[in-house]
Amino acid sequence: MTDSRDDGPMVTAKKNSDELTAATVPHAQGSSAVARAVTINKPVTEVYAYFRDFSNLPSFMENVVSIDTPDRARSHWVVKAPGGTTVEWDARVTEDQPNALIAWTSEEGADVPNSGRVEFRDAGQRGTVVTATILYDPPGGTVGKLIAKMFQREPAIQARRDLRRFKQLMEAGEIATPAMNRKQFEEMGL
Amino acid sequence: MRALTWHGKHDVRVDTVEDPGIVNPRDCIIKVTSTAICGSDLHLYDGYIPTMKAGDILGHEFMGEVVEVGAKSTLKKGQRVVVPFTIACGSCYHCGKHQYSACDNGLPADNQDIAQELYGHPMAGLFGYSHMTGGYAGGQAEYVRVPFSDVGPIVIPDGIEDDKVLFLSDILPTGWMAAENADIEPGDTVAVWGCGPVGLFAVQSAFLMGAERVIAIDHFPRRLELARKFGAETLNFEQTDIYDALMLMTGGIGPDAVIDSVGLESHGLYVDNVVDQIKASTFLGTDRPHANRQAIIACRKGGRVSMPAVYGGFVDKWPLGAFMEKGLTLKTGQTHVQHYLPGLLQAIIDGKIDTTFLISHRMDLEDAPTGYQKFHDEQNDYTKIVLKPGLNG
Numbered sequence: 001m002t003d004s005r006d007d008g009p010m011v012t013a014k015k016n017s018d019e020l021t022a023a024t025v026p027h028a029q030g031s032s033a034v035a036r037a038v039t040i041n042k043p044v045t046e047v048y049a050y051f052r053d054f055s056n057l058p059s060f061m062e063n064v065v066s067i068d069t070p071d072r073a074r075s076h077w078v079v080k081a082p083g084g085t086t087v088e089w090d091a092r093v094t095e096d097q098p099n100a101l102i103a104w105t106s107e108e109g110a111d112v113p114n115s116g117r118v119e120f121r122d123a124g125q126r127g128t129v130v131t132a133t134i135l136y137d138p139p140g141g142t143v144g145k146l147i148a149k150m151f152q153r154e155p156a157i158q159a160r161r162d163l164r165r166f167k168q169l170m171e172a173g174e175i176a177t178p179a180m181n182r183k184q185f186e187e188m189g190l
Numbered sequence: 191m192r193a194l195t196w197h198g199k200h201d202v203r204v205d206t207v208e209d210p211g212i213v214n215p216r217d218c219i220i221k222v223t224s225t226a227i228c229g230s231d232l233h234l235y236d237g238y239i240p241t242m243k244a245g246d247i248l249g250h251e252f253m254g255e256v257v258e259v260g261a262k263s264t265l266k267k268g269q270r271v272v273v274p275f276t277i278a279c280g281s282c283y284h285c286g287k288h289q290y291s292a293c294d295n296g297l298p299a300d301n302q303d304i305a306q307e308l309y310g311h312p313m314a315g316l317f318g319y320s321h322m323t324g325g326y327a328g329g330q331a332e333y334v335r336v337p338f339s340d341v342g343p344i345v346i347p348d349g350i351e352d353d354k355v356l357f358l359s360d361i362l363p364t365g366w367m368a369a370e371n372a373d374i375e376p377g378d379t380v381a382v383w384g385c386g387p388v389g390l391f392a393v394q395s396a397f398l399m400g401a402e403r404v405i406a407i408d409h410f411p412r413r414l415e416l417a418r419k420f421g422a423e424t425l426n427f428e429q430t431d432i433y434d435a436l437m438l439m440t441g442g443i444g445p446d447a448v449i450d451s452v453g454l455e456s457h458g459l460y461v462d463n464v465v466d467q468i469k470a471s472t473f474l475g476t477d478r479p480h481a482n483r484q485a486i487i488a489c490r491k492g493g494r495v496s497m498p499a500v501y502g503g504f505v506d507k508w509p510l511g512a513f514m515e516k517g518l519t520l521k522t523g524q525t526h527v528q529h530y531l532p533g534l535l536q537a538i539i540d541g542k543i544d545t546t547f548l549i550s551h552r553m554d555l556e557d558a559p560t561g562y563q564k565f566h567d568e569q570n571d572y573t574k575i576v577l578k579p580g581l582n583g
Contacts, residue, residue: 041283126283157303164299172279172338173262174214176298176315178325180335181211 011035011133027094027105029115030135034156038163041127042170048099048120050170051130060165060175062189063158072096075104079112087111113137130166134159192579193247193331194558199237200566202559207247210327210335215262218339220271224352225252225329227558227565227575228360229386230500234319235562241304241321250275250317251359252329253352256339264340271343273336274527275360277315277326280341290314291524296338297324313524330558332579344531347539354538356576357387357545363530365391365451368498369399371521372447376400381436381445381488382422383481384452385413387548387574388498392449393422394543405439407432407481412570416547436488444490450499452481486512497522548574554581 005013011033040047050056054075058064065078065086073093081087089110095103095117105115116134123129136155168175179185195205210219228251233239253272256265265271278285278293285293293314297305302312304322315337318328327334336343346355365388372380380396382389385408396404397420406417407425414424425435436445482497486509489495495518513520537543550573553561561575 039283041281041286160306161299161302164302167282168279168295168299171281172216172295173281174216176277176279176295176324176337177213178298178301178315178321178327179213180208180327182213183208183211185213 029113030137035133037131040167040170044099044122044128047128061162191332196246197244212260215260217260218263219258220254221257222254224356225577239320247327248318249328249330270346272358273343288529290526290528353546361387363527364388364525366395368392369395371496373494374399377402378446379403380447381405382449383407385417389451393420447494448485448489449496450482491516495520551575555579
């Protein structure tokens with residue numbers, strides 16, 4: 001038997017998906033993998049440009065407190081963690097193809113080692129397909145992942161919701177909220 | 191402000207709650223002048239709909255006056271508007287195709303998880319109808335925050351009273367879309383199961399679309415009488431064998447199109463029926479899938495099935511074989527309200543569609559709890575209640 005794979009994305013493989021996915025990310029850091037795709041009804045130039053300016057990311061990434069960008073390659077992330085704490089890391093861009101791809105990896109000493117890639121593909125009339133693949137080592141391993149899930153700070157849940165918010169922001173110009181007024185909005189967060 | 195709030199099964203109260211305000215640039219705030227209690231609100235009242243929280247403001251059929259606008263709203267203060275019950279962004283792929291109830295962005299991101307798990311994809315948001323449809327505060331209140339106000343609400347010209355246009359918010363476009371989904375051709379015979387508000391509007395709409403005959407099916411004599419008023423022939427399923435009657439009335443052919451608007455009063459997602467197998471078997475015992483089965487069996491070969499009736503989970507013993515062998519076509523879905531508003535407003539202005547016949551009672555918002563109780567217990571007399579804030583001064 002030859003070892004053949006179908007055309008399904010690596011991360012959707014039923015066996016060893018994390019390892020397979022790691023192979024798709026340069027400078028892979030992290031043992032858990034998550035991949036999500038969303039189609040955004042805007043031109044690829046616009047979608048890429050907004051995402052590439054990392055200081056924009058906290059506008060739709062709920063758990064990201066702040067991102068400092070000393071230069072275009074480097075960034076410092078402060079992210080909410082379970083139990084009212086925060087985790088921090090430095091990251092650097094390992095690959096950047098305008099309107100096509102951004103890949104990053106965390107630097108040594110990261111609280112949560114992580115790496116990933118976000119691909120942007122022109123989908124014609126449909127807009128832009130954005131595919132995010134993230135590898136990470138959850139704090140406290142499997143237990144940490146469970147705890148994070150309980151607090152809804154699990155990266156797989158967050159990635160899905162963050163991409164939805166990104167889509168809303170790009171398409172509708174604002175992020176849908178059930179808050180009745182500004183006060184409730186401040187209490188709810190994004 | 192004052193608002194009708196949900197506190198549990200058969201426990202709704204008019205409370206003083208926080209005033210709404212502009213949150214996003216495309217928002218507007220309206221001062222409600224009329225708001226109806228929908229049959230689907232009774233499912234909330236009966237406690238069937240999960241993800242409700244104490245204090246939630248109900249109501250998804252409402253209209254009023256614009257009193258505040260966000261920077262990107264296209265409305266102006268003082269305009270009278272009717273608000274669609276579906277919350278849609280107007281700028282995603284689906285809105286671009288006028289599939290507003292399939293809007294990608296109407297639901298807040300966190301509220302999309304349940305629908306994504308249940309149906310594979312999240313749908314548009316809804317006003318005042320639990321947290322899995324967005325957790326948006328509803329319209330049975332003095333004021334409402336309306337998101338995406340530049341694409342949702344339709345401006346009503348002066349001189350047209352609320353009662354004539356209020357039902358543009360939900361049940362009129364739902365009945366219209368039900369008839370449209372039946373792809374009616376001139377000379378067609380159309381059978382409509384269920385003569386609630388949506389079924390009755392479907393009867394009117396079917397005639398406007400060229401149906402030669404409409405046969406309306408129900409068991410409430412009052413409802414059948416209303417259907418007859420609009421020109422339908424009627425069948426009472428407690429008195430008559432429906433299949434046999436339809437075959438005799440159509441020369442053995444069967445209706446060219448069938449519309450299942452039974453149980454349409456529910457816009458709700460019957461998640462309890464999805465997750466709870468015991469309740470699921472109870473669900474199967476109701477007559478809603480029964481009407482649907484009957485419609486499919488009666489429909490002529492190559493005919494069309496339109497299903498405005500809301501189904502949230504799974505049905506068993508659905509006649510898939512009859513469906514395939516007869517080559518039927520099914521069209522269904524939550525209403526793309528925004529798509530139908532301009533045309534239907536014009537039809538009302540031109541006097542082609544009458545909506546006021548439905549309203550049996552008008553009450554002050556303060557009396558809403560009584561309204562719910564009466565609407566729940568005395569359905570024959572209370573066909574439709576419209577709440578008017580400040581009616582009693």
